[in-house]
Amino acid sequence: MDFNLTEEHLMIRDAARDFAQTELLPGVIERDNAQTFPDELVRKMGELGFMGIMVDPKYGGSGMDAISYVLIMEELSKIDASASVMVSVNNSLVCYGLEAFGTEDQKQKYLTKLATGENIGAFCLSEPEAGSDATSQKTTAIDMGDHYVINGTKNWITNGGRSDVYLVIAQTDRGKGHRGINAFIVEKGMPGFDIGPKEDKLGIRGSDTHTLQFNDVKVPKENRIGEDGFGFKFAMKTLSGGRIGIAAQALGIAAGAYELALKYSKERKAFGTEICNHQAIAFKLADMYTDIEAARLLVMKAAWDKDQGNNYDMSSAMAKLYASKVAMEHTVEAVQIHGGNGFVKEYHVERLMRDAKITQIYEGTSEIQKIVISRGVIKE
Numbered sequence: 001m002d003f004n005l006t007e008e009h010l011m012i013r014d015a016a017r018d019f020a021q022t023e024l025l026p027g028v029i030e031r032d033n034a035q036t037f038p039d040e041l042v043r044k045m046g047e048l049g050f051m052g053i054m055v056d057p058k059y060g061g062s063g064m065d066a067i068s069y070v071l072i073m074e075e076l077s078k079i080d081a082s083a084s085v086m087v088s089v090n091n092s093l094v095c096y097g098l099e100a101f102g103t104e105d106q107k108q109k110y111l112t113k114l115a116t117g118e119n120i121g122a123f124c125l126s127e128p129e130a131g132s133d134a135t136s137q138k139t140t141a142i143d144m145g146d147h148y149v150i151n152g153t154k155n156w157i158t159n160g161g162r163s164d165v166y167l168v169i170a171q172t173d174r175g176k177g178h179r180g181i182n183a184f185i186v187e188k189g190m191p192g193f194d195i196g197p198k199e200d201k202l203g204i205r206g207s208d209t210h211t212l213q214f215n216d217v218k219v220p221k222e223n224r225i226g227e228d229g230f231g232f233k234f235a236m237k238t239l240s241g242g243r244i245g246i247a248a249q250a251l252g253i254a255a256g257a258y259e260l261a262l263k264y265s266k267e268r269k270a271f272g273t274e275i276c277n278h279q280a281i282a283f284k285l286a287d288m289y290t291d292i293e294a295a296r297l298l299v300m301k302a303a304w305d306k307d308q309g310n311n312y313d314m315s316s317a318m319a320k321l322y323a324s325k326v327a328m329e330h331t332v333e334a335v336q337i338h339g340g341n342g343f344v345k346e347y348h349v350e351r352l353m354r355d356a357k358i359t360q361i362y363e364g365t366s367e368i369q370k371i372v373i374s375r376g377v378i379k380e
């Protein structure tokens with residue numbers, strides 16, 4: 001067992017760290033306030049290969065492994081979790097879904113542009129009445145011979161406004177339950193496909209989250225992903241990898257808050273000494289450091305499982321469950337260590353605290369991760 005990162009991994013991590021410091025940090029507070037994320041920054045992430053990290057270079061990707069992916073996700077998330085969720089959705093849910101399960105034509109037509117960041121993708125599973133219970137899909141896709149007609153509503157869709165390509169899960173045959181669900185590639189601008197207003201959110205405010213409406217949207221048959229009825233399996237398989245990305249995002253948020261809190265505690269004086277010299281603060285730092293390291297090991301293990309071709313359903317669920325808990329708990333502590341300064345935007349930790357919460361909710365809530373893990377444990 002070797003816990004060292006390779007030279008290549010260190011270079012990738014440093015490149016992501018450098019990008020986060022030089023490009024993401026300036027303006028991160030303003031972007032959070034305004035709920036925006038400029039296309040220019042997306043373009044730059046694409047140029048660095050961050051939008052198709054694990055995609056084969058023959059489809060325009062960077063051909064890196066999952067370890068590289070989590071290293072990049074951690075570094076971006078330390079500074080700007082709105083940037084990293086765009087990266088995560090595009091990589092894990094959209095690019096991976098197309099590369100693993102799409103046809104060669106679908107890969108040539110869609111993946112090549114998504115992997116370079118020329119196009120952006122969204123993954124559309126959730127509905128007003130189908131969140132954790134994803135099998136309760138109300139969106140329908142009726143088979144009309146050479147095409148499907150999609151009707152329904154998707155909500156909470158990350159990259160919902162800015163995407164070019166949407167992977168949409170819909171029910172084609174209600175009688176077959178989850179075996180009657182399919183996944184489709186829908187393009188922005190297809191008649192009947194409308195993008196609703198942007199959500200006004202607690203955290204990851206730079207990332208755009210929208211409700212989407214599908215009113216008699218005609219989608220060619222060749223845009224279905226996989227065999228008829230593969231849609232639910234498709235969603236579960238892509239989400240399993242997505243959870244590695246969100247776990248790494250949570251890890252980055254926690255680590256970013258910890259680094260700020262450590263620095264602050266060495267500068268801020270109270271009762272004649274730097275506050276890190278007060279045991280109550282020092283012990284908080286010790287807990288943060290330990291828990292973040294434990295989260296990092298779980299995240300790395302899940303990524304390693306993926307790279308080895310092992311099943312990673314359990315390891316990704318454990319990594320997400322634990323890293324998101326650590327992110328939530330320790331961003332609150334980072335605010336506490338900053339005292340009153342922690343409560344204002346200038347010091348960044350309040351934003352990290354707000355951003356942390358979503359990691360316990362999307363791509364399966366913590367309760368759903370426990371269902372996945374407990375089922376796995378009981379089956380063993």
Ligand SMILES: Cc1cc2nc3c(=O)[nH]c(=O)nc-3n(C[C@H](O)[C@H](O)[C@H](O)COP(=O)(O)OP(=O)(O)OC[C@H]3O[C@@H](n4cnc5c(N)ncnc54)[C@H](O)[C@@H]3O)c2cc1C
Pocket residue numbers: 089122123124125126128130131132133155156157158159201204209358361362363364365366367368
């Ligand atoms: C900012 C943001 C971005 C998102 N991005 C996307 C996206 O890009 N694509 C997409 O498809 N979705 C996206 N989502 C949706 C997200 O995945 C869902 O919100 C999440 O899965 C929870 O579903 P829900 O909101 O319907 O909550 P519900 O399923 O209604 O859950 C409510 C509560 O009940 C609990 N609960 C539900 N069932 C059980 C059970 N069986 N046992 C124990 N507890 C249970 C949940 O854990 C939760 O605490 C996003 C959400 C947000 C907020």
